Amino acid sequence: METSKIQTLVFSFMDKVGISRTQSDAGVWSAYIPEAERAFFNGYEFLHFTFDREIAERRRELELICPGSFLLRKIVDRLVEIPKVSRLFSNAAPELPATGNHPGELRVLSGCKAHYRQQVLFHFRVSIIGDQRTEQLFSALADPAKHEISLKEGLTGIDLTTFTETADPALPIQESGEDLVRLYLQACRTLEASLEDRVRELQTEADEAFREELEKVQAYLEDQKKELQKKRENVCFHLYFFQKEEEIDKMVRELENEQTRKIEELKEKHALKIQVSLINAVVLCIPTLGLPTGQTATRRKRDSNVFPIHLGSPDRLEARPAV
């Protein structure tokens, strides 16, 4: 990512959380951290930073913000928590309806009106947290008109030369009638289905690793307990055996507490968690020639790396209002 983009991202974050900054030298900034944000910056009141590695090399007291820096990672994680949705309009020519099962056939379309039909692009981040942490990015394109959800790994880059943020006033935006909540749930379900095999594999590995370590820890602590109990049995020969017994009982209790604590730590360490975050969503408005009622559209060809899922039966392709 270019330095200027990182700069924009960081300054955008600072503006959002109310951190004022000044440029104190060429390529060097100073920021005052308000109290509410100091915990995020590890308690520091002032932040002196640069985006330039060469400057940071010479001036090690500066915080370097660049790809690979811890602070940048934290900032991106914070920004993602701010929900964002955008809408873009394609400036391509309106799409024609599909020709059905008779390619090459001459059809006459009448009564069609050009309009924007809407697709929703959901961007997800999937974090798989166990003993390691991996993250994957996914895009799910929900096309209500075609009742399809296309899932692919990675984020869908939008070609901004073919999209704009301003609608053509001549084209109305047609409501698909499709329930957005349902679309979102279906996108999530599609995502889960694609992750299932991998997650099961990881779960099995995590369970095995946990069991292995648990056995060792339990065996060790049980043996320690037995050794203490043996000592307790022999304590009757000791002059102050009451006192000794109490001491050993205390040690046994401490051992049991330790056992509980260690097992909890192990569980926490090996617990597999999959966190799905919806980073943001983009509504894509595609100019289309509308169909008269009754005519249906056929399926489009899919990209090789997508997993299309039909939302309903082919008989229900026509958009209808949500109930």
Place this chain on the structure above:
Amino acid sequence: MMTNTTTAKRGPGMKSPLVQINTVGESGIAFQVKGKAFQEGYLFLTPEMHRLFPFKEELSSILFVDEAEVVHSAIYHKGRGYMVCLTFGEWWEKSGMREGDQIGIELISLAERKYKLSRVMPESARAASDVDAVTVSMKPAADLPIHYTPGNLEVLRKLITGDFSPYAETGLILQGEEMNARTDEQDLLSLKTCFGVSAYQHQLNTVHSVLGRYNGRALLADEVGLGKTIEAGLILKEYLLRGMVRKVLILTPASLITQWQQELKTKFDLSFKNHNEIPDWEQSDLVIASLDTAKSQKNQKSVQKVNYDLLIIDEAHKLKNKKTQNWKFVNSIKTKYLLMLTATPIQNDLIELFNLITILKPGHLSTLQKFKGDFLAERDKRIPKNSIKLRAMLSEIMIRHRRSDTMIKFPQRFVHTQTITLKPDEARLYSELTDFIRRRYFTLPTHNNPRGINRLTLILLQKLMGSSTQALKRALTKMISSNFYKDDFDDSLKRLLDLANNVGMSRKTEVLLELLGNLNEKLIIFTQFRGTQDYLTDLLRERGYTVSVFNGQLSQTEKDACIEKFRNENQILISTESGGEGRNLQFCKVLVNYDLPWNPMRIEQRIGRIHRLGQTDDVHIINLSASDTIESYVLELLDKKINMFRLIIGELEMILGNMHSKKTLEQIIIDIVTMSPNQEAMKRKFQTLGNKLERALKTHQDITRSQEDIFNGNE
């Protein structure tokens, strides 16, 4: 705006034509549905049903658990008065439901937004015991531990309400996400933002092993000088950048806190706070503290409450005894990952190693009795039997590299000590000053004599004398002109100043000039004092030498410029103690100690500017020492007794650690100087100290040999 369209807008107060309520309870409801909406995933709520979902948010995640303990995820759209769940239809079919059958929803937990979903059988078909029992064990729908971030619904809400932001903002965050996502499992993100870290192969291997095979819990036991701190720093940073770690605690000896903080900042760009700088342990994410402070009564409980992600213990051999507070305390700290650093995991016997490993992975070396039986030889507690088996077990938890295993060339240090005989006037000044200090040291400021000279000042005068007459003159002049010492001290100070003014060029300076006349390469001259620095700078420049001057008064830009000029043009750099920290001065191979600090670690730090991992040539250290001065005794201790100048980087700390003294070496020296009634007594005390240092060195050598036997024996 893309909104859900309906033929008639429904709100929460309106009755649903698709639902008929049969019974309403305090925490449950039974109803019938009409039509196919439910099977298609929609449940439209009546006012009575809304009461069962008293949530403020526009969109809420709800979980339904059916009788087969399958969990169904739904989203409740409060504004629209309905619930969407993709698997209502599946449940309908599996339960054998038909239109007209009753559905029951019962609250399980409001906090978790969990409800029971069931088919309500007619009275006659229900067993009496089932009526009140709501026992549910949670299981995800597909048995997958998937959690959706609560913030997802906020995005959804914005989508539904058409609350759009400019794509520039959305796109920027996507780019940030792509940047954070790692494309290659083998990539180390940490290397991208390190400074002055040339990670050697053995260090990279250690990092990969800890992150992978050792799952974040390991004993880093490389030999001295191989960069364990660098390894720990890389691992720490890697975990932070991968988002696997947020709360980190580093426990070190108190004397190393500042060094750790500086290294983490200068090399890894990580800002750690020490325990004095944090409001409380829970709130601070990156903390470094001494073990003693952390385990103190004041702090112990607070530290034990925190769930750390990573705990790093430096000098971990201090945890060799399971019965000590140190061991028990560290064992009680909750942490997911743990790194223990020590070059000497075994000092006296193998049980020490067992105790260290037990903190890392209890049970890994089985129980103590079994370990003793399997591995402890009867005669020598340091040498194991079944060493091959022991080494195999250790290899799963411990990483140890020897210098000889790496391909790194370690440069040698060559020491040249120039012993100087003071000229008569210098010797007289030195003697009178030392007597003055000895007399005055125990004369503290009192009510009757509030203008006593404090001890620090007296010691400073002694050190100044050991550096140069010019530095001493400057200090004495200031003290006299300050009027602070207007009493009998004033005359003594004036006398000393007169003696100092009568000293011409010191013998030390003459020796330095002779040296420079014979040297034709770059060198660094270290001194503790600005007075000496200014004097030498003027002197050398007058004689045509090209000199760069480095001290703490320079701005950052000036410091950069100074080092660059020294690198590219000038022959000599005269520096005070702040010289070159974090900067690469390895292009220089000769170092002159014009004076000697009484703290050997500071001498080590001076040498470390040019002699460190990465230096390819041998370095030469020249010490200028006037005989029968305190500096000469200190030099004798360090050079003759512990061979300090020929040690491997890092060995000095270990040797001094073997003295087990509560006072630092400098403090001991100050005590000797101030408490000796005369020169002879002082010499004897220095000799005793020298013997202690010799013993510490021998202990160190014994330990080093035994490590070699245990970890690499029979090779």
